[in-house]
Amino acid sequence: MHNQKIESLEKASALSHQKDEHGKSLWFFAWQRLKQNKLALSSVIVLTLMVLLILIGPFFSPYEFDFIDWENMSTPPDYSTQHYFGTDAMGRDLFVRTLQGGRISLMVGFVATFVSLIIGVTYGAIAGYMGGRIDNIMMRIVDIMYALPFMFLVIMLMVVFGQHIFLIFAAIGGYIWLDMARIVRGQTMSLKGKEFVESAIAVGATTPAIIFKHIVPNLLGIVCVYVTLTIPQVILVESFLSFLGLGVQEPFTSWGALVNEGAQDMEIAPWSLIYPATFLATTLFCFNFIGDGLRDALDPKDN
């Protein structure tokens, strides 16, 4: 028995000297297809540039986001004063504030989506895989949470705990994952019937191993698409909350809050609306195009 093992190992190591060929994963083909999609690819580029600008742009301006320039209040864009996007009614530089708002908006978008991704995928995959009574209970909990009015919940949270940026992350993330959980559960239930899951059971894999090694990687395609569509949704929700005055607190800002302020002075200072609104709209467009592109690229029907 032992000899046989050594023999087979020797044989194998002799074989292994031949060059290993690297396989091409489904992700590789998806990426190939995504690269063909001009709209999605340019969206990726635009979005990358935007993120870079948001991260390093403020260093190129002499102004801080909360600095009040008493000499230039509500002035249009002017390069001589280095107020590239003009200033708002309180004399704060709009260029820096737009980028600062972008940081918050994107952060809310990414963090809340990430939270929903982790909770939603785990919850949905477990519910879908376990099935039966466990699934029933878990999904009824989701149904109940769905029934709670979201706005009311957020307002209650704000009133009780005060306005804080992390509360917004928590509130949005804690709500958005419900959709994710439902999608993931449905997908899991169809994956569960596949024979590779059965053969994993037949070789004695544990339930967590099956869920996280066999089910979840196969869900990532659809999850990926859903994430790119969730991020703009979250950004919009945050903008909406800020628009209602429930979002970030001064002197911090977000695109939603900036649009809100800009909208009020639209007639006398259009620049205070145009710049943040352009940034917000471009980001949303980009995410939606990337989401569409990913959906086409990952669609198994094309394989």
Next chain:
Amino acid sequence: MQSKDDSLLLSIQDLTVKFKTQEELITAVNNVSFDIPKGKTVGLVGESGSGKSVTSLATMGLIPMPPGQITSGKILYHGEDLLQKTEKEMREIRGNKISMIFQEPMTALNPVFRIGSQISEVLRLHKGMTKKQAWNYSIDLLDQVGIPDPKTKIKAYPHEMSGGQKQRVMIAMAIACEPDLLICDEPTTALDVTIQKQVLELMLDLQEKYHMGMLFITHDLGVIADLADDVVVMYRSNIVEQNHVHTIFKNAKHPYTKGLIACRPMLDGNPKRLLTVSDYMEEDGTEIEVPAEKFEPMIKPDKSDIDSHPVLLEVNNLKTWFPVKGGLFGRTQSHVKAVDDVSFVVHKGETLGLVGESGCGKTTLGRTILRLQKATSGNVVFDGVDIMKQDKESMRKLRSRMQIIFQDPYSSLNPRMTVGDIITEPMAIHGKGENQKERFLMAQALMDKVDLKPQHLNRYPHEFSGGQRQRICIARAIGIEPDFIICDESVSALDVSVQAQVLNLLQDLQQEMGLTYIFISHDLSVVNYISDRVGVMNQGKIVELETAKEIYENPQRNYTQRLLDAIPKGVPKDLLLN
């Protein structure tokens, strides 16, 4: 070739079809020429990927362009070149003059429409019938294709019919407009042998009745032995041989054709190892002289003393019932008895075949034995241990000794894992090998064992063909050195030529590792070939359990006899008599 002969229905001349992929231009069909005379059947035979389906799609004008392109050739239908026709003209011909039947009746029918309206639609479109006329004619058609009680069945939805019935509906739709050419793309591959026989007989009748020309595409020469007048054999995009069916069977010229004829297991007189195409032909197509001893019939080792061998598996009064819920609050009304009071033993080192039509419970029985399915009652004793009484942890340990190989090589491998990860996973679970590196080396040895290239371990399942995937499944199963493997229709989804290779591999492994098999299949010829004893299942019960020889020579039940009769003889009838 440019004959003005009236009897010629379809003439394909020098057809070349190429497909453009990201890296290269692939030739799917290379310079193919053949004729279909009026009212005759031409069998187009070849393995998957040989270009036979592409040829038929080109005839129908259904090649997606791009990526496809027809670089040369003509397809003359009644002397007119179909390739020159506009899409609008083709639409007139398709389904009207030339119809097609596909392999998968499940997906070819629209699930949300009654079958009556699906057949009527064709009639109204091409024949200009009124709704009422079309409906009545559809009933007549269903009657012609042998659907019982057509007046009621016409209102059925596709999911309410069995696979065989659906295929009959497809045939009814195809002949609705009395086409003069019927293209059948593997119409019986997805069906059980018994149903296959009925469908083939039906097609033969209809062809005579309507005097249609038929192009019958299949991977299995045996299927068309009684059906075709001429046979065209395709191999790697080229026609390697075409001749009258008798000549092909009596005196095949090309080594590939010889291999195809030899690889199908017969009911008796099989050689010890099934001959495969690679016995006749090198990779590059040069012929090999097959040594005479390879033809020597296998004499099954006399296992009459098998009862004295130690028992590995004992199944006692096993029942698996599925509740049928209905009524208020979904109370259990009755049960579907998938496995009903089954008992048998399997001895160490033997192969027990389980055979029966789909729905007879053979797959459920296999799954219940491995506890992939909960049993209703009864027990399964494996090597002295009652499987049904094990807790989760000890069951997990036990699983290293019993494995299963599934039917569908496409869904039984996780598409997101590399083959190396797939093969080493069970080893890691059961602690074979010190570390991942050692397991990887063992996986390379396994790849070699199942005739795959060890350097392909980093590839993903979708980069392999069906037969190769099935080998990967086998490598995964034997990696943890089990004593016992259930093969659940493991070769049913494969081409016959590949099937022979996998059967040979399974036999080699059995000898080498002393494996015990339960081999489940609907095809009695395969089961008979590989098994020592055969159990015949019908409606959840084992109706007959005997040695393979006994079952074949002396079937006790009508049901067994029916299964035996359904197996294609693999040789034209008239040749058998001589």
